[in-house]
Amino acid sequence: MKEIIKITISLTAICVAAALILGAVFAKTEDVRKKNQEKIKEETIQGLLGFGHGKKAPEDLKIFPVQRYVVSEPKATLLGYLVPLKDKGYALVTVDLAGKPLKAIPLKADAAKIADAGTRDAAVKEALPKDAKATYADTVYVANLGDKRLGYVVPGVTQGFKTFVNLMVSLNPDFTVTGIEITKSEEDPGLGDEIKRDYFKNQFKGKTLEILKTLKVVKEPLPTDYLVALDPSKSKATQDQIGQISEKHLKDDIYALTGATISSRAVTNGVKETVRKFVYRFGILADVMKQENVQAAF
Amino acid sequence: MNRNVTLLWNGLIPENPIFRLALSLCPAVAVTTSVKNGLYLGIAVIFVQVLSSCTVSIFKSLIHPRIRIPAYVIVIALWVSVIDMVLSAYDPHTYEKIELFIKLIVVFAIIISRLELFASKEPLVPSFFDGLGMGIGFTFGLCLVSAIREFFGLGQIFGQDIVDLKFLVMILPAGGFFVIGFVMATFNWIEYKITGKIPASGGGH
Structure with missing residues (x-):
């Protein structure tokens, strides 16, 4: 009986120690990982657009992310596109599943808020009616060179x-x-x-x-x-x-x-x-x- | 000879994990389609083996003998996860290439076998050199097998085209078994020529 307690304590201690170390390493590395991943994604997008590999992207290259959300309302499911506006704001343009336009809802957010997934989801949720649920689906990128697409x-x-x-x-x-x-x-x-x-x-x-x-x-x-x-x-x-x-x-x-x-x-x-x-x-x-x-x- | 040097040499040739101990053959077949893959995995294994060996060697008195296996597995998993996280954060380009294999290291037979047979009985310094030797030996084995497979299968070495040769079976898993078998046989033949004795199988384990 005494041995089983000893074994239990020993194994628990090992697990706790391992978990603590892993937690500490995770906390230290997670931000760096996310930042690097963003950077790689940006590089991939620029590379696909023909820049990178020593060719620097021109100053007037602008890449606009457009996020797609699936909005579940009690009665219907809609799609919402998070579109950046000309006058610095953002709007959630909703469409029903058959492609029929619904409305554009202005969003209270700025660029920094949109860039982070967590605050962006919150901003979208805030703009929608209380009983609706929005799920992030994907992001497409629209690239402009100056005013030209x-x-x-x-x-x-x-x-x-x-x-x-x-x-x-x-x-x-x-x-x-x-x-x-x-x-x-x-x-x-x-x-x-x-x-x-x-x-x-x-x-x-x-x-x-x-x-x-x-x-x-x-x-x-x-x-x-x-x-x-x-x-x-x-x-x-x-x-x-x-x-x-x-x-x-x-x-x-x-x-x-x-x-x-x-x-x-x-x-x-x-x-x-x-x-x-x-x-x-x-x-x-x-x-x-x-x-x-x-x-x-x- | 210094014992530490002997331990290093031991892992490289006389007790080479792949060709003599015949341990961890699954990864040896699975990832050795190109020298690059073999080298990356080998280096990751060196780190995991050395760190695990040292950890177990330091804490061996605290590990209850009846739960030593789960304890070893936790130690190995811990170091694999740490390396996985650190690499994915600080060197995402390399990580991309070995992401697939790195988590598999947890179940490599060679690592737990060294913990059980060596690190759990010996002090820190010999354990370090034993782990290092085994890791280098494993890397050497992977590189040798993958060089042969890449050369005959794709006509390349390290991703560089050398000859126009495409013997596809060498890249497929079956080719891995062939190559490992032939290299193992060559090792045995060399030992037979030198010592005049027919080698015992599996290095005694």
Whole structure:
């Protein structure tokens, strides 16, 4: 009997000590981790827009995040878009599930409040009726160069080989894909993990909305000349040559990675879905803003 | 020879965790598709092994013998979590690459085996060198296997194209077993040539 008490105390003490150490380390590192993650996200977005890798983003590049919320009211479910306004304020533009515009609710918040997830959720909740519940869904980024629209960066999720693959797609104002980036994935190293390589990601570059609609994955070897254009860092092709080759293969389907057809297909479907949903949602949002006369900052 | 040096050497070749002790073969097959992966995981294992060995060696008198296994697991899990958190905060780019494997280190047989067989009986300094030797030996094993697999499977070493060779089975898990088997056999053959004795399996564990 005495021994069991000793064992219990000993094991409890070990667990408590371990928990304390972990808690202390977590408290010390969590803020740094969050800050670094924000920084990486920012870099990814800028990279997708064509800046980074030594090319500095111009001063007049402005990236506006637009958060989407799912608002559950007792009677109906709505979608709310958190739109930055021209005169420094923010508005929650609500739309019903069929795409019918509802109203724009002004928000009491400033940029700092919107940047932090916690205070942003609180601000949205405050603007809504008391019995409504708002759940954060995702954020799309609208990029302007001066007053001109540069493009959009849209996040997406897709079911990979085992777990989910998070990706980001950048589009130009005509909704042509200008690049994709895999932000989080757990595909097998050496096989599915190759989706992160340039020669795979660059295959999506230049695909228009029309091409994307019928885009498939084919199990054919990647043509050698195409590979040169897809991975410019490894070849000495000039910009013109790359442009020509890319033009020639523009309407090609996506060439599956060797030994990773499922991952290739997952990314392709993910990009298609992400773009399709974004174009649909953004169209509705633009209509609503016009109708309600919301002067967005972008 | 100095005992600490012997301990270091011991982990590297005579008791190499992968080829001689045949421990932690799962990660050795799973992550050795490229030298980079092997190296990153190996370095993470060195840290976990050394820190766990030292911790257990210091607190061995406080750990009740009947609950030593759960206590070891908590110690290992603690250090793995600490490394995981610190790395994800301060070096997110490296973390991105080893995120997948780092949490798996908790269940690596080699670590708990060294705690049980060595650190729980020996003082701090030898435990440190034993952990370091085992970690380096493990890293060496991973790098050797992954270099062979990456070369034959992708025609690359460290992500650099070397020859135009794509023998896909080497990258698939089956290739991992082949390579580990062949390297193990080579080690045994060398030992047989040197000592003239047929090596005992599993390094005696």
